[in-house]
Amino acid sequence: MQSRRKLPPLNALRAFEVSGRRLSFRAAADELGVTQGAVAQQVRALEAHLGVGLFRRLPRGLALTPSGASYLADITRAFDTLAESTHQLQAKPDMVTISVTPTVATKLLIPRLADLNLALPGIDLRTLATESLSDFDRDQVDLAVRLTRPPFAPDLEARLLFRQALVAVASPHLATGLRLPLAPEQLRALPLLHDAHNHWPKFLGVSGKLPGLVFNQTTLALDAAMAGQGVALACRAFVAADLAAGRLLQITDISKVVEPDFYLVRKRGTFVNSAANAVWEWCATHLGQ
DSSP: OOOGGGSOOHHHHHHHHHHHHHTOHHHHHHHHTSOHHHHHHHHHHHHHHHTSOOEEEETTEEEEOHHHHHHHHHHHHHHHHHHHHHHHHHHOTTEEEEEEOHHHIIIIIGGGHHHHHHHSTTOEEEEEEOSSOOOTTTTTOSEEEEEEOSOOOTTEEEEEEEEEEEEEEEOTTTTTTOOSSOOHHHHHTSOEEEOTTOOHHHHHTOOSOOOSEEOSSHHHHHHHHHTTSOEEEEEHHHHHHHHHHTSSEEOOSOOEEEEEEEEEEEEOOSOOOHHHHHHHHHHHHHTOO
16 A cells, blocks of 8 residues: 555645646636646646656647546545545534443433433534543544543543442342341352452452352443342442432442542544533533542
């Protein structure tokens, strides 16, 4: 693949495309708002760069050479693609993409989307739920919520949302007949539900592997807990609504803060997207604890 550094200058390609379409340097100059001499000079520079003649200069106008005609068709398609991409971008100036973990999406963002739409009408929010770290440029992400810790790269701006204050929760049905809060040894006698973070040993102050079902995502462990399958360990921010609604119970008064923390992150830049900035401020206020 040819290096982009070896591509001809965009102005020269534009001058060629308009001249080829109009078959006149004068008409091309009028369309581009420059002098006829400037257009002719750009085309000559392009021919020298390519080492190929693109036009035959006639007493009245221009004629494309076979190579010029073929090149014009390709360049025209390229400019059409650029124009369409620009149109699509401008048609959705208020589209904002946020990348969050699946648990943040399920437990914090989705339940608040109606409030976000009410507060920020007209903003088209696109949500990517993934545990993978986002590349803001490659993935076209405006902001992200991630479990991370400082220091952050100089090109990133981060705001602390909440720390991981872990609590043990279970369905009220599982807790039937139990006298709450449970002591650690009583808690260990119940079926424990594990996620990929594996915080149970630290939470209970033990070493080694503990028995119980294992899930790759915290939200799945919480779903299993609500189904009465066992006791899940989760950040209080993720279960606050379920605790308030009585769908889950905190079955021990033990709470342990672990690192890292949840941060709102975005890339620093000179261009400020007002819609993305509004979503950033909304998330900082409504997702933070």
